[in-house]
Every structure is written in structure tokens, then in C-alpha cells.
Amino acid sequence: MNTVKRELRLFFDFTWRDWSTTLIPGLIVATGAVKHASLPAWNVARFVPWVACFIYFFNLSNQIVGVEEDRINKPDRPLPSGRITVQGAKRRWAIALAAFVGTALFNGSGHLIIETATWVTTTAFLCLTPYGGHWFGRNSVAMGTGTWALLNGIYKTVARPASVEERFFFVVAIWLATAIQIQDLRDIEGDTIVRRKTLPIVIGDRQSRWLISLAFLPLSYVVLWVGGIISMAPTTVSAAHVLLGYRTWHGTEAKYDHKTYMVGLSVGAAG
Numbered sequence: 001m002n003t004v005k006r007e008l009r010l011f012f013d014f015t016w017r018d019w020s021t022t023l024i025p026g027l028i029v030a031t032g033a034v035k036h037a038s039l040p041a042w043n044v045a046r047f048v049p050w051v052a053c054f055i056y057f058f059n060l061s062n063q064i065v066g067v068e069e070d071r072i073n074k075p076d077r078p079l080p081s082g083r084i085t086v087q088g089a090k091r092r093w094a095i096a097l098a099a100f101v102g103t104a105l106f107n108g109s110g111h112l113i114i115e116t117a118t119w120v121t122t123t124a125f126l127c128l129t130p131y132g133g134h135w136f137g138r139n140s141v142a143m144g145t146g147t148w149a150l151l152n153g154i155y156k157t158v159a160r161p162a163s164v165e166e167r168f169f170f171v172v173a174i175w176l177a178t179a180i181q182i183q184d185l186r187d188i189e190g191d192t193i194v195r196r197k198t199l200p201i202v203i204g205d206r207q208s209r210w211l212i213s214l215a216f217l218p219l220s221y222v223v224l225w226v227g228g229i230i231s232m233a234p235t236t237v238s239a240a241h242v243l244l245g246y247r248t249w250h251g252t253e254a255k256y257d258h259k260t261y262m263v264g265l266s267v268g269a270a271g
Helices: 002-037 041-065 067-073 086-106 113-128 135-158 163-185 188-193 199-203 205-226 234-250 254-270
Strands: none
Touching (some): 041 135, 188 199, 205 234
8 A cells, every 4th residue: 555655646746747738638628528429427537547647658758867957947856856766767667658558559439549659759759859958849849749649639538539629639739839938938047957958048038038929929829810719719818818928028037937837828728
């Protein structure tokens, strides 16, 4: 029993920061799938095993190669705090990967192999190549492919998505890949130490805020407009983009920028 409690605690400690970007959207998407497929309500829970493996595999991968960065940005994580060794994390990584692939193969509705393979490839791109440390590769490429894999995969754990759902997930993925540049405003110190080429580091903090506020966020709004999502809640979505632009422009410190990032995630989840 103590072993089970320890493993659950480690899972929580490795992953809790990403619950808002996985479990909350997962619940929303799975609920929509249950409703559209006219399934009993309990089917909502079918997304949980695949998503749990999704986030555990990624966080183990990311944190194993990012210990030095986490000593600066997130010293409370299991590896920099010394609660687990790198070798111990690697053993859990192998188990998490096997479980992730296993849930894809044996999921009741099937058809999760493409989304699972996309996430494994995206994770390898982020963690094992220099392009994963560049703002374009990290945000515009990996966040787009990862978001698509997550949303499409969650829906498929419950039911086969129709063309309208597939288009929606694709649009949201492009939107996030465009707007997510705001995430790098929070971790400039740690990103500098590990030589990551984020937008604030490449062109400067103030210049990156101008570019995000005046180019990336308006472009992300256009993506939602062209994709037909703005019409679902025009006032709310428009106001949210104005708020994101204002907060990005006026941000001066990491905690404030983190809140801005969380606002952006809320917009994506609401979409």
C-alpha cells in the first residue's frame, strides 16, 4: 500500500502543473463526445487512462532532460528536489510509455495509434532535438501537433469524431500554436541558463511583448474567425483576446505573466 501511495504521489508531483491543459479540456471534450454519440454518462471517464499516460509520459520525458532548468524555474519538482533519482525516473518513463501505447491499442473504440504516435514523436522532437528549444519549433510546431493529438485522441476514447469535430480540433490546435508564445515570458531566467532560444531571449523581452500583442494574438484571432469559432461566442472570445494582449503588453514579472498564460489556456479550454 505504501508503494502505491508513493507512486500516486510521484504521479501528482510530476504532472499537476499540466492538469489544467489536459484533464480540464479532456473532461470538456469527452462530455461533448458522450452527448453527440448519445452514450451513457459514465463513458466520460473513458478518456482518463489515456490522458493520464499522455501527461505522465511527457512530464517524465521533459523533466528527465530538464533537471538543470527546473533547479531554477521549478525546484519543487521530484528530480531537482531529490525525491527521486534520474534512474528511477527513467524506469517509470519506460513503464509510462508502455502503458501509453497499451491504452491506445486496447482502447474500446480503438483508432488511437495515430494520436499516440504523434504525441510520442512530438515529445521526442521537444526533448531530443535542438529545434525543440527554439520558439518556433517548441510553440508553433510542437504545441500545434500536441494539441491536435490530445483533443482528437480524447474524443476517440469515447466515440469516432465527425468531420465538424475534427475541423474544430484542428482550428484550436492552430490557434494555440499561434497564441502560445506568451508562455515563454514566464521562464526567461531558466531558459537562458539552458540556452533555449525562446522569443524573449532571441529578440528581447519588450520587443517580444510588442510582437505577441500586435501580431501573434491578432493572427490567432483571425484563425478562430476563419475556422468559424468566433461566431460561437463573439463577445467573450474577442474580449479575451483583448485582455490577453493588454496583459502581455503590460507584464513586467514572471508571476503576472504566468497568470496571463493561464488566461490564455482558459480561452482555449472554453473554445
